[in-house]
Amino acid sequence: MIESDLRTFLLAQPAVSALIVDRLYPARLPQGATLPAVTYQRIAGTPVISHDGASDLARARFQFDCWAETYDAMVGLAKAVRVALSGHRGYMGTNPATAAGVLNQIDFPESEPVLWRRMIDAVIWHREDS
Numbered sequence: 001m002i003e004s005d006l007r008t009f010l011l012a013q014p015a016v017s018a019l020i021v022d023r024l025y026p027a028r029l030p031q032g033a034t035l036p037a038v039t040y041q042r043i044a045g046t047p048v049i050s051h052d053g054a055s056d057l058a059r060a061r062f063q064f065d066c067w068a069e070t071y072d073a074m075v076g077l078a079k080a081v082r083v084a085l086s087g088h089r090g091y092m093g094t095n096p097a098t099a100a101g102v103l104n105q106i107d108f109p110e111s112e113p114v115l116w117r118r119m120i121d122a123v124i125w126h127r128e129d130s
Contacts, residue, residue, distance in 0.1 A: 002060055002126050003042065005093025010038070015080040029067055035115070036068040036077045043121075057098065058128045064120040074116035078105065085122050098125040 007024055010016050016038075023037035044061040064081055068074035088100040104121040 002058075002092070002095055002124065003040075005091075005095040005126075006040065006062065006124065008093035009088075009091075010040075010081065010084060013080070013084040016077075016084055019077050019080055029065070033067075036066070036073050038067070038077065038081060039065045056128050058126055060124050060126060061103075062122050062124060064122065066118045066120065068116050069114075071116050074107075074118050078118040078120060081120055085120075085124075092124070092126065095126050097127075100124045 003026065007026075010024055011022060019036050020038055023034060025033070025037065025039045027039060027041045029037060029039050041063050042060055043063045046059055064085075066074055066078040066081055068077055082102050082105070085100045086102050088097060090097065092100075100122060102120055102122050104119075106119045106121075108117045108119060109115075110117055
């Protein structure tokens with residue numbers, strides 16, 4: 001499953017794991033979570049259809065939210081995630097990803113409590129689950 005393979009891949013990146021250890025959560029940041037942390041969720045996905053019909057390729061779009069208590073920490077974490085994803089070709093966990101890239105980045109300062117969040121919108125071309 002690309003979601004668990006993506007998690008495995010990101011936690012195996014030294015620049016990412018040095019900042020978050022294993023604090024990479026699906027969809028929501030747990031209440032009281034230690035920061036910095038990253039949340040991720042699939043926001044779109046489509047199988048690839050070729051002239052010959054269905055293929056085993058898919059295009060998935062994921063949102064990664066990089067959370068930190070300071071702006072500088074958030075920027076550093078977002079950079080580590082962006083660099084890990086940008087232009088990646090090869091395996092993500094056990095899934096061969098043919099390409100990955102960042103589409104957009106947006107900052108969202110949260111007010112209660114004061115947290116910093118940068119959203120990274122990324123696309124990953126990968127093999128569909130059998």
